Amino acid sequence: MFESWGRLVHRRRRPILGLSLIAIVFMAVWGTGVFGALTSAGGFDTPGSESARAAETAERALGRDGADVVVLYKSTDGRTVDDPAYKRSVDQALAAIPAGKTAGSTTYWTSKSPQLVSKDRTATYAVLQLAGADAETREKNYDAIADDLTRTSSALTAKVGGRQGTETAVNERVSADIARAEAMAMPILLVLLVLIFGSLVAASLPLLIGGLAVLGSFTALHALTYTTDVSIFAINITTFLGMGLAIDYALFVVGRFREELERTGSTEDAIATTMSTAGRTVAVSGITVAVSLAGLLLFDQNFLVSMGYGGIATVLVCMVAALTVLPALLAVLGPRVNSVSIRRKERPSRDRWLRLGHSVMRRPVLYAIAATTIILALGAPFLGINWGGVDAKVLPTGTDARVVAETLERDFPRNATSPIEAVVTGDTTAIKTYTDRLAATPGITSATVTGSQNGTTRIALLYQEDPASSEARALVERVRDVPVPPGTTALIGGASADMVDQLDSIGETLPWLALTVGVATFVLLFLAFGSIVLPIKAVLMNLLSLSAAFGAMVWIFQDGHLSGALDFTATGSIAPAMPILMLAMLFGLSMDYEVFLLSRIREQYDLTGDNTQSVAVGLQRTGGIITSAALLFIVVIGAFSTSGITFIKMTGVIMAIGFLVDATIVRAILVPATMRLMGRANWWAPPGLAKLYSRYGIRESEAPAPKTLETAGV
Numbered sequence: 001m002f003e004s005w006g007r008l009v010h011r012r013r014r015p016i017l018g019l020s021l022i023a024i025v026f027m028a029v030w031g032t033g034v035f036g037a038l039t040s041a042g043g044f045d046t047p048g049s050e051s052a053r054a055a056e057t058a059e060r061a062l063g064r065d066g067a068d069v070v071v072l073y074k075s076t077d078g079r080t081v082d083d084p085a086y087k088r089s090v091d092q093a094l095a096a097i098p099a100g101k102t103a104g105s106t107t108y109w110t111s112k113s114p115q116l117v118s119k120d121r122t123a124t125y126a127v128l129q130l131a132g133a134d135a136e137t138r139e140k141n142y143d144a145i146a147d148d149l150t151r152t153s154s155a156l157t158a159k160v161g162g163r164q165g166t167e168t169a170v171n172e173r174v175s176a177d178i179a180r181a182e183a184m185a186m187p188i189l190l191v192l193l194v195l196i197f198g199s200l201v202a203a204s205l206p207l208l209i210g211g212l213a214v215l216g217s218f219t220a221l222h223a224l225t226y227t228t229d230v231s232i233f234a235i236n237i238t239t240f241l242g243m244g245l246a247i248d249y250a251l252f253v254v255g256r257f258r259e260e261l262e263r264t265g266s267t268e269d270a271i272a273t274t275m276s277t278a279g280r281t282v283a284v285s286g287i288t289v290a291v292s293l294a295g296l297l298l299f300d301q302n303f304l305v306s307m308g309y310g311g312i313a314t315v316l317v318c319m320v321a322a323l324t325v326l327p328a329l330l331a332v333l334g335p336r337v338n339s340v341s342i343r344r345k346e347r348p349s350r351d352r353w354l355r356l357g358h359s360v361m362r363r364p365v366l367y368a369i370a371a372t373t374i375i376l377a378l379g380a381p382f383l384g385i386n387w388g389g390v391d392a393k394v395l396p397t398g399t400d401a402r403v404v405a406e407t408l409e410r411d412f413p414r415n416a417t418s419p420i421e422a423v424v425t426g427d428t429t430a431i432k433t434y435t436d437r438l439a440a441t442p443g444i445t446s447a448t449v450t451g452s453q454n455g456t457t458r459i460a461l462l463y464q465e466d467p468a469s470s471e472a473r474a475l476v477e478r479v480r481d482v483p484v485p486p487g488t489t490a491l492i493g494g495a496s497a498d499m500v501d502q503l504d505s506i507g508e509t510l511p512w513l514a515l516t517v518g519v520a521t522f523v524l525l526f527l528a529f530g531s532i533v534l535p536i537k538a539v540l541m542n543l544l545s546l547s548a549a550f551g552a553m554v555w556i557f558q559d560g561h562l563s564g565a566l567d568f569t570a571t572g573s574i575a576p577a578m579p580i581l582m583l584a585m586l587f588g589l590s591m592d593y594e595v596f597l598l599s600r601i602r603e604q605y606d607l608t609g610d611n612t613q614s615v616a617v618g619l620q621r622t623g624g625i626i627t628s629a630a631l632l633f634i635v636v637i638g639a640f641s642t643s644g645i646t647f648i649k650m651t652g653v654i655m656a657i658g659f660l661v662d663a664t665i666v667r668a669i670l671v672p673a674t675m676r677l678m679g680r681a682n683w684w685a686p687p688g689l690a691k692l693y694s695r696y697g698i699r700e701s702e703a704p705a706p707k708t709l710e711t712a713g714v
Contacts, residue, residue: 002275002276002279002280002283003272003273003275003276004272005275005279005323006271006272006273006274006275006276006279006327007268007271007272009271009275009324009327009328009331010267010268010271010272010327010331012328013327013328013329013331013332014328014332016324016325016328017325017328017329017332020212020324020325020328023216024212024215026219027215027216027218027219028215030219030222031215031216031218031219031222032215032218033222034218034219034221034222034225034230034235035175035235037222037225037230038221038225038230038231038232038234038235044301044302044303044389044390044498044502044575044577045301045302045498045501045502046300046301046498046501046502046504046505047300047302048300049300049498049501049502049504049505050480050491050492050493050497050501051491051492051493051494051497051498051500051501052493052498052501053491053493054421054422054423054491054492054493054494054497055421055423055493057423057425057456057491058421058423058451058456058458058493061425061453061454061455061456062451062452062453062456062458063103063129063451064103064129065129065450065451065458066129066163067127067162067163067417067418068128068129068130068138068142068162068163068164069102069127069128069130069142069149069160069161069162069163069164069165070125070126070127070128070160070161070162070165070404070408070417071093071094071125071126071128071149071158071159071160071161072123072124072125072158072159072160072161072403072404072407072408073089073090073093073123073124073125073126073152073156073157073158074118074122074123074156074157075122075123075155075156076154076155076156076157077155078122079122079155080120080121080122081108081109081117081121081122081124082121085155086124086155086156087109089152089153089155089156090107090109090124090126090152090156091109092153093149093151093152093153093156093158094107094126096148096151097145097148097149098144098145098148100131100141101130101131101141101142101144101145102128102129102130102131102141102145103129103130103131103132104128104129105126105127105128105129106126106127107124107126107127108124113416114413115412115413115416115462116412116416117412118407118411118412119411119412120411123407123411123412125404125408125412127162127417128162130142130164138164139164139167139168142164142165142168143168146160146168159400159401159403159404160400160401160404161392161400161401161402161403161404161405161408162401162404162417165400165401165404166391166392166395166401166402166405168401169392169395169399169400169401169402170394170395170645171232173395173396173643173644173645174232174233174235174236174643174645174648175232175235176644177640177642177643177644177645177648178235178236178239180639180642181239181240181639181640181642181643182239182243182639184639184642185243185635185636185638185639186207188635189206189207189243189247189632189635189636190203190204190207192628192631192632192635193206193207193247193632194342196251196628197254197255197258198338198341198342199337199338199339199340199341199342200339200340200341200342201333201336201337201338201339201340202254202258202337202338205250205254205326205329205330205337206246206247206250206251206254206632207247208329209246209247209249209250209318209321209322209325209326210242210243210244210246210247210250211243212246212317212321212325213242213243213245213246213314213317213318213321214238214239214242214243214246214314216242216313216314216317216320216321217238217241217242217310217313217314217317218235218238220313220314220316220317221234221235221238221309221310221313224309224313228305228309229302229306230306230309230310231302231303231306231307233303233306233307233648234306234307234309234310235310236640236648236651237307237310237311237314237581237585238310238311238313238314240636240637240639240640240652241310241311241314241315241318241585242314242317242318243636244589244632244633244636244637245286245289245314245315245318245589245592246318246321246322247629247632247633247636248592248629248632248633249282249285249286249318249319249322249326250322250326251625251628251629251632252278252281252282252596252625252629253274253278253279253282253322253326253327253330254326254330254337255278255625256273256274256277256278257270257271257274257278257327257330257337258337258338260273260274261334261335261337267330267331267334267335268331270330271327271330271331274327274330275323275327277599277603279322279323279327280599281595281596281599282319282322282323283319283323284524284525284528284595284599285319285591285592285595285596286315286316286318286319286322287319287524288520288521288524288525288588288591288592288595289315289588289589289591289592290311290312290315290316290319290588291517291520291521291524291588292517292521292584292585292587292588292591293307293308293311293312293315293584293585293588294308294312294516294517295308295513295516295517295584296308296311296513296580296581296584297309298509298512298513298516299505299506299509299513299580300505300509301502301505301506301577303577303581304577304580304581307581307584308584311584311585311588315588353619353620353621353623353624354616354617354619354620356619356623356668357615357616357617357618357619357620357623357672358616360616360619360669360672360673360676361612361615361616361672361676364672364673364674364676364677365673365677367669367670367672367673368670368673368674368677370669371665371666371669371670371673372544372670374665375544375545375547375548375661375665375666375670376544376547378547378548378551378552378661379544379547379548379550379551380551381551381552381554381555381559382547382550382551382553382554384554384558385550385554385558385574385579386470386558386572386573386574387470387499387503387573387574387575387576388466388468388469388499388571388572388573388574388575389467389468389495389498389499389573389575390575390577390647391405391467391468392404392405392406393405393406393569393571393646394645394646394647395644395645395646396567396644397569399644409466413462414445414462414463414464414465415462415463415464415467416462418467418494418495418496419460419461419462419463419494420444420460420461420463420472420475420476420479420492420493420494420496420497421458421459421460421461421492421493421494421497422434422438422447422458422459422461422479422490422491422492423456423457423458423459423490423491423492423493424456424457424458424459424484424488424489424490425455425456425457425488425489425490426455426487426488426489427485427486427487427488428452428455428457430485430486430487430488431449431452431457431459431488433485434459434482434484434485434488434490435447435448435449435459437482437483438459438461438479438482439461441461441475441478441479441482442478443463443464443465443471443474443475443478444461444462444463444475444479445462445463445464446461446462447459447460447461447462448460448462461479461494463475467494467495467496467499468495468496468499468571468573469573472496472499473496473499473500473503475496476492476494476496476497476500477500479492480492502576502577503576506576506577506580510580513580513583513584517584517587518539521535521538521539521591522535522536522539525538525591525595525598526685526689526693527693527696527697528595528598528599528697529598529599529602529683530602530683530685530690530693530694530697531682531683531684531685532684532685532686532689533678533681533682533683533684534598534682534683537671537674537675537678537682538591538594538598541590541594541666541670541671541674542586542587542590542591542594542662544666544670545586545590545658545661545662545666546582546583546586546587546590546658548657548658548661548665549582549586549654549655549657549658549661550579550582550654552653552654552657552658553574553578553579553582553650553654554574556650556653556654557570557574557646557650557653557654558570558571558572558573558574559572560572566641566649566653568646568649569646571646575647578647578650578651581651582651582654582655582658585655586655586658586662589633589655589659590658590662590666593626593629593630593662593663593667594667594671596622596625596626596629597618597619597622597626597667597671598618600617600618600621600622601614601615601617601618601619601675602614603618604617604618604621605683611675611676611679611680611682611683612676612679615672615675615676616672619668619672623668626663626667626668627663627664627668629663630659630660630662630663630664631663633659634656634659634660637651637652637655637656637659638652638653638656639652640652641653641656
């Protein structure tokens with residue numbers, strides 16, 4: 001099938017490239033409009049949870065009461081909020097906000113609440129509710145008044161924070177970081193590709209496919225915005241996955257084409273063989289990575305679902321581009337793919353990889369134990385993970401929204417803008433009894449009714465703990481256990497309750513993710529390689545790579561090691577959505593390298609039937625490609641480590657570490673060592689499945705049937 005496809009592409013190369021050019025123009029014009037169609041930052045809440053229902057019930061009966069915008073005012077001349085001039089300055093600043101953009105505001109002077117005054121009484125803040133029935137309208141209203149919020153008299157300074165202020169700051173930083181990361185990565189990638197290929201023409205092809213993949217994924221995301229909300233963070237995964245995967249696939253395809261062109265001298269035959277080998281591998285790899293990322297769609301959080309959509313779109317675009325546009329370009333170029341050579345001598349031989357393969361074959365137990373020990377040691381810190389939330393601390397130090405959040409936490413009564421909220425419906429005569437019970441809950445410092453109408457009452461509960469801490473989550477559970485008076489029902493919400501519900505939701509969905517991705521991966525790898533042993537081994541190898549990456553995540557971003565060098569503030573916790581996201585991405589992309597390696601081993605094994613020699617030759621043929629691909633991917637994803645948003649920086653750093661461990665310790669040492677130890681059993685399948693593979697397996701020619709127990713010598 002793939003060989004026939006290669007010959008078809010060769011014959012139709014010019015029409016394919018012509019249609020591709022039209023598609024590129026369309027994607028460049030319409031696809032890039034995705035930036036204006038994405039939803040804002042956030043998406044970590046859990047729809048349908050108790051905290052979400054509490055917010056919906058309160059908003060429906062009492063109106064919105066959240067701190068959309070927090071404007072922090074501080075005296076520049078030592079005046080306190082008791083000075084009438086201070087009040088006049090704040091009133092004048094708020095009065096200057098254009099009419100119709102806010103639905104209400106609360107200040108110290110309108111509420112008489114001591115919660116809105118700092119300990120030294122020189123600072124206060126106003127809480128604004130934005131006008132608008134939906135998040136998009138409220139965001140537009142915020143953009144319209146953002147500059148007005150910081151205009152005050154010379155006696156005051158004003159900084160803007162709160163939910164909308166923080167989200168806008170994150171959005172702006174994300175867009176800037178993407179542009180900077182691409183600008184940093186592109187020159188480095190070009191230099192490395194030229195060094196790898198030794199030819200400027202060959203080196204330009206992966207970058208061309210990478211650019212096409214990014215534009216294609218932008219277009220797919222833009223189309224998705226017409227049917228569902230897509231988070232702005234999906235752009236990040238689209239950018240580095242598109243460029244990274246396209247380079248991986250192009251590296252594999254171009255490398256094999258040059259090898260076959262040198263062997264056969266015929267461009268058409270080289271294209272056909274390349275598609276039947278490397279093209280088949282790209283197809284299997286692409287589907288496997290897409291299935292892994294599709295697991296994110298099982299979750300409730302829009303952040304994870306958006307990343308799933310973005311990832312799937314990107315992988316499929318990369319795969320299609322590598323199987324159509326790239327071979328068409330190679331068909332047009334032919335031997336000219338080696339033009340503009342920068343060196344006269346051939347690249348160093350693959351003997352060093354063959355020597356490594358034979359060394360591992362001679363001492364498989366020693367290599368396997370050493371590699372496993374190193375990986376488990378790297379993963380050990382993950383055992384001490386502490387879950388937390390995403391707040392203004394993800395922004396760089398000194399950003400206004402972060403300054404506001406830190407000032408409120410340090411100088412004001414704790415959690416005044418992020419209380420635990422009890423939304424009570426039913427018999428209002430019992431509210432005082434219930435409020436007193438809540439106030440008496442250990443850990444609650446005050447319980448205050450903040451609204452009551454139409455049989456619904458909202459009670460704000462203040463406490464001293466960090467809203468994202470485990471102590472705050474335990475407090476939410478205690479509040480939920482408080483008996484509700486007869487005739488009433490209560491829903492407990494707020495930031496800490498959101499975190500409790502998010503963890504519960506993710507914990508319930510995680511086994512389904514493991515089952516879905518595990519089964520799908522097993523089926524795909526079985527159809528590709530005709531063995532039930534190799535898919536199981538591949539999953540275990542990937543889990544080891546993940547353990548090392550997750551250990552580094554905790555050691556660096558939770559515990560704060562390297563925080564100075566990487567320029568971020570450790571919060572002592574990890575947002576639960578981040579390991580889930582990186583699990584799906586790293587699992588899928590690690591399987592990418594597994595498929596590359598096993599494809600060449602299987603190809604050699606079909607020719608010789610010698611497991612040991614096949615593993616060594618497979619490593620010889622793919623070791624350089626896999627490590628080069630990993631290096632290039634690390635450059636792409638590593639550029640995101642310069643982001644000013646902590647969890648984007650985390651994604652870049654941890655995935656780079658994951659790729660490094662996977663391409664070196666796992667693929668180059670541990671996989672060959674375990675395959676040597678398992679011998680011919682690597683290729684075993686029960687007789688029934690062996691027949692299934694013979695009939696439906698993803699292969700180009702009649703390969704030997706998988707081994708049964710007897711033929712495998714087991």
